[in-house]
Amino acid sequence: MTEKHRITVTVNGRAHRAEVEPRTLLVDFLRDELGLKGTHIGCEHGVCGTCTVLLDGRSIRSCITFAVQADQAQIRTVEGLASGPDLHPLQDEFWNKQGLQCGYCTPGMLMRACEILEQNPDPTPEQVREGIASNLCRCTGYQFITEAVVAAAGRMRDEQPWDPTRPTAATTVSEERP
Amino acid sequence: MTAVDRPSAPPVRIHAETRKWVGKSIRRVEDPKFLRGRGGYIADLVTPGTLHAAVLRSPHPHARIASIDTAAAVALAGVHAVITGAQAAELTGPLPDFGPDPANHPWRCLAVDKVRYVGEGVAVAVADSRYLAEDALGLIDVEYEPLPPVVDPEAALADGAPLVHETLGTNCAYERTFDFGEVDRDFAQADVIVKDRLRWHRSGGQPLETVGAIADYDHATGELTVHTNSLSFTSYLFMAAATLKIPANKLDVRQVPAGGSFGSKLFVTKPLVIAGMCSRAVGQPVVFLEDRVDNMSNCDHHGSDRVYEVELAMMRDGTMRGLKIDTIDDYGAYIQFGVGHHGNALAQVVGPYMIDSVRYRVRAVLTNKNQQGAYRGFGSEVNNWMLEQMVDKAARELDLDPVEIRRRNFIREFPHFIPSGNVYDSGDYDTVLDKALALSEYDHWRAEQAKARAEGRHIGIGLITAQERSVFSATEFWFWFDEPGAPVTSMPESVTLKVDATGGITATLYSCAFWGNSPETMVAQLVAEEFDCDPHDVAIVYQGCKNGLPATGPGGSRTTVMLAGAVEGATAKIKAKALRAAAHLLEADPDDLEWVDGGYQIKGVPEQRKSLADIAVMLHLFKHSFPDDMESGLEDSKVFDHPYTTMPSADRKDLGVFYPFMGHACHVPVVEVDTETGGVRILSYAAVHDCGTLVNPRSLAGHIVGGTAQGIGTAFYEEFVYDDDGQLLSSSYLDYLIPSAMEVPELAIGPG
Structure with missing residues (x-):
């Protein structure tokens, strides 16, 4: 049996220590070890973007990233977006605009949208399209996703100032796994 | 005209003029869980302790399996079983198959004596994890004796072509020619015969x-429970039980x-x-989830792959008279649904046009590819x-003018029976066209096109006016x-509505769960309309096939009509009891x-x-407040059968009514082609659909955009490419190109 490696990964504000095989993919670690099933597996070769998470603030494909590569990193996944009963403005606008149909690409799309808005809080629809071109959606044709991201950007700028780096109540607890 | 008597017109529904919920683009009731990453998809349901199955796929398009040595794989720590195709054939029967003559092209969960396409499964390994199961696959030694593949569908029909199934004696799984109306007369009288050879990849x-599927076989009870994301044709799942x-x-x-x-x-x-067989073999829950290569090469759901020779008989004034279609359809190595695909075509074979006669010849060909x-x-x-290619060529x-030729041939009186026998219940194609021309700024783009051409640029304006059939009948699979x-004639759909003691309503659905359409939102809106409640307060649950009511599931554009009929029927029963x-x-x-208002x-x-x-x-808790014959509770079900099917004539000159509701659409894309690079840029895209009563217009709009994106993919980017040797060249998303947000334009969507 291959030797396991000890890693510490902080996911949505919670630190997790674990021992993993070097070949364990980050997406499998998140889903199977941490039980965070919101990050989905689509193509398994880094094209579709369904498995997108933010690693130290930048979107990555967790299906072609090893868990050991995330050692000491800060990971954000879809589970970190909502705060209790309150949806994140992006989630709320995806709901309002019907920016999803089957919902399978949605977590990856939301995390990529987070990154886009962190880099540019006031994108044009064209900029949103170019930004989300990293992620495939087979259902919607992207039109309502684009509308949702633009609408959420407006809310996040004007109505609900939201600091993505500020831990929310749901993510401040530090939990270490044995 | 055909010799048969036309049936009466399809049922006309009178809808309430004022509606509270139907027609409102409410937020979908399904979405909160998906937005939070709590969708509960099949992969999310895998629990610790579940074993994982992985399938070894054939690298050859056509080869005899000389031997399989699984010893090294079985010996690997963490591996619970390795089952070869030959062993699987003892554990299971052939898979459910609606195709012609299935005994002569048997289809099994794993290949037995020879493989017939790249990607066909030859063995399955069951292990503690997917990683270990795939390790085991690498230790299985399969000795193949390659056979010459047959890849081109026309070559497959030639004498001496290698046979995909020797027992069939031919690669032509099915051939038939139907004549509807006076084809020869119409062609003899025509001024012009427009001909073309067309290829749909x-x-x-x-x-x-x-x-994916998670199977749990219980040796104590002999029961097999399977969770899967592909439950449909619920009433026909007894066939899968027979296989198992x-x-x-x-x-x-x-x-x-x-x-x-x-x-x-x-x-x-x-x-x-596969999951069920493995779970029974090892006595533990087993999950089999296709990976992407499994799905692309071995999903049994590739799309149509047709060669057409078409003739359209025209009068010089632009009137269409008759249509001759001769198509070869490459079904791949098996033909699980028969030529039902051509039944779909025959439901709307003349499009929105007055065409008096049709000759339809289909040859379904087997080749060394994954099946359709x-x-x-x-x-x-x-x-x-x-058809639209032919109309433009005409x-x-x-x-x-492409607009004018369509206007000259539109059907304008309804109900209208087309030559194949199917009915168009209603429509107003001129209005849809007018709206699409306005929405697309058609005249503006014609002017821009002329201006661009003068500058040496090439702008093309597409125009299609097309039908979208709704609510399939089972007859199309056997006529x-x-x-x-x-x-068979039954393709029902069922709903149970329960009003609990507080007046809360739960709807139970019996077929496929949500798969991107929104059955829960739709049913919730219909229930809300009937009972004057908030759709977001309606609970929706699903019942699996065991002990469930008859159901079929989505397919053939039927879900809304069929579930609406079931909701309406169950509502009537509940309201009758509530009234009493x-x-x-x-x-x-x-x-x-x-x-x-809710009472x-x-x-x-x-x-x-x-x-x-x-x-x-009162009905739940106070039985003695009511007459003796009144039972406690307030719950009822409706099994809604197909609303309007008629039988084909014995001579098959008329196929009867098998798709009784006909939608219509007009799309106008404007593109610019770079004639040096072949690059295509979409400048504008307008779509107008007439679907009848809409439950959630924004959901429909979303499906129009999404469907159009897939059409753009088919036209420009996506293809399962098999080379001359039968290798699948596009078996990843690096080669099978799905349009991204940069390839799909903003659509202008209009109401019909």
């Missing part, structure tokens, strides 16, 4: 979630949300059978494309045969009561009323 649904060699009442297939389908999760039984299944339109969309040859083996109860409680004659009240006396909650609590 192979693409597919490719949902971002693959197919268990009694139908010991199989429970439970539906879970699917991450997209577009047809490709329609009645997928192979993963279900369902993809958005199930073959009808290919007929639309073919316009060019007759020097007619191909003069003596069909199983001329209310009349008893109010000491009034039922005829003096009316349903107003029954005495006409003209609104203070004398019982809300649904008032009635429900």
Whole structure:
């Protein structure tokens, strides 16, 4: 049996220590070890973007990233977006605009949208399209996703100032796994 | 004209003029869990301790399996079983197959003596994890004896071509020619015969979630429980039980949300059978989840792959007279749904045009490729494309404007029976066209086109006016045969509505769960319309096939119509009981009561009323307040059968009515082609659809954009490419190109 490696990964504000095989993919670690099933597996070769998470603030494909590569990193996944009963403005606008149909690409799309808005809080629809071109959606044709991201950007700028780096109540607890 | 008597017109529904919920673009009731990453897809349901199955796929398109050595794989720590195709053939029967003559092209969950396409499974390994299962696959030694592959469908028909199935004696799995109307007369009288050879290449649904199944066989009870994202044709799952060699009442297939389908999760039984077989063999729960290569090469749901020779008989004034279609369809190595795809085509074979006669010849050819299944339109969309190509060519040859040639031929009186026998219930194609021309700024773009041409740029303006059939009948799968083996006619859908003691309503659905359409939102809106409640307060649950009511699931554009019929029927039963109860409680004659705003009240006396909650609590808890024959509770079901099917004539000159509701659409794309690079840029895209009554218009708009994106993919980017040696060249998303947000334009969407 291959030797396991000890890693510490902080996911949505919670630190997790674990021992993993070097070949364990980050997406499998998140889903199977941490039980965070919101990050989905689509193509398994880094094209579709369904498995997108933010690693130290930048979107990555967790299906072609090893868990050991995330050692000491800060990971954000879809589970970190909502705060209790309150949806994140992006989630709320995806709901309002019907920016999803089957919902399978949605977590990856939301995390990529987070990154886009962190880099540019006031994108044009064209900029949103170019930004989300990293992620495939087979259902919607992207039109309502684009509308949702633009609408959420407006809310996040004007109505609900939201600091993505500020831990929310749901993510401040530090939990270490044995 | 045909010799048969036309049936009566399809049923016309009178809808309430004012509606509270139907027609409102409410937020979908399904979405919160998906937005939070709590969708509960099949992969999310895998629990610790579940074993994982992985399938070894053939690298050869056509080869005899000389031997399989699994010893090293079985010896690997963490591996529980390795089952070869030959062993699987002892554990399971052939897979459910609606194709012609299945005994002569048997289809199994794993290949037995030879492989027939790249990607066909030859063995399955079951291990503690997917990683270990794939390690085991690497240790299986298969000795193949390669055979010459047959790849081109026309070459497959030639004498001496290698045979995909030797027992069949030919690669032509099915051939038939139908004549509807006076074809020879119409062609003899025509001024011009427009001819073309057309090729529609192979693409597919490719949902971002693959197919998977979690099976748990209980040796104590002999029961097999399977969760899968492909529960459809619920009433036909007894066939899967037969494959698994268990009694139908010991199989429970439970539906879970699917991450997209577009047809490709329609009645997928192979993963279900593989997982079920493995679980029974090892006595533990087993999950089989396709990976992407499994899905692309072995999903059994590639789309249509047709060669057409078409002739359109025209008069010089632009009038269409007759249509001759001769198509070869490359089905791949098996033909699970027969030529039902061409039944879909025949439902709307003449498009929106007055064409008096049709000759339709189909040859279904077997080749060394993954087999066809369902993809958005199930073959009808290919007929639309073919016909619109012919209409445009006719316009060019007759020097007619593409708008004008369509207007000259539109059907304008309804109901209209087309030559194949199917009916168009209603429509207003001129209005749809007018709206599309306005929405697309058609005249503006014609001017821009002329201006650009003068500058040496090439702008093209597309125009299609096309049909979209709705609510398939089972007849389309067997009217191909003069003596069909199983001329079934049932494709029902069921709903149970329960009003609890507080007046809360739960709807139970019996077929496929959510797969990107929104059955829960739709049913919730319909229930809300009937009972004057908030759709977001309606609970929706699913019942699996065991002990469930008859159901079929999505497919053939039927879900909304069929579930609406079931909801309406169940509502009527519940309201009848509630009315009787209310009349008893109010000491009034039922005829003096009316349903107003969520309850029954005495006409003209609104203070004398019982809300649904008032009635429900009494019916649930106060049995002795009612007459003896009144049972406790407030729950009822409706099995809604197909609303309008008529039988084909014995001579098959008329196929009867098998798709009784006909939608219509007009799309106008404007593109610019760089003639040096071949690059295409979409400058504008307008779409107008007439679907009849809409439940959630924004959901429809979303499906129009998404469907158009897939059409753009098929036209420009997506293809399952098999080379001359039968290798699948596009078996990843690096080669099978799904349009991104940069390839799909902003659509202008209009109402019909």
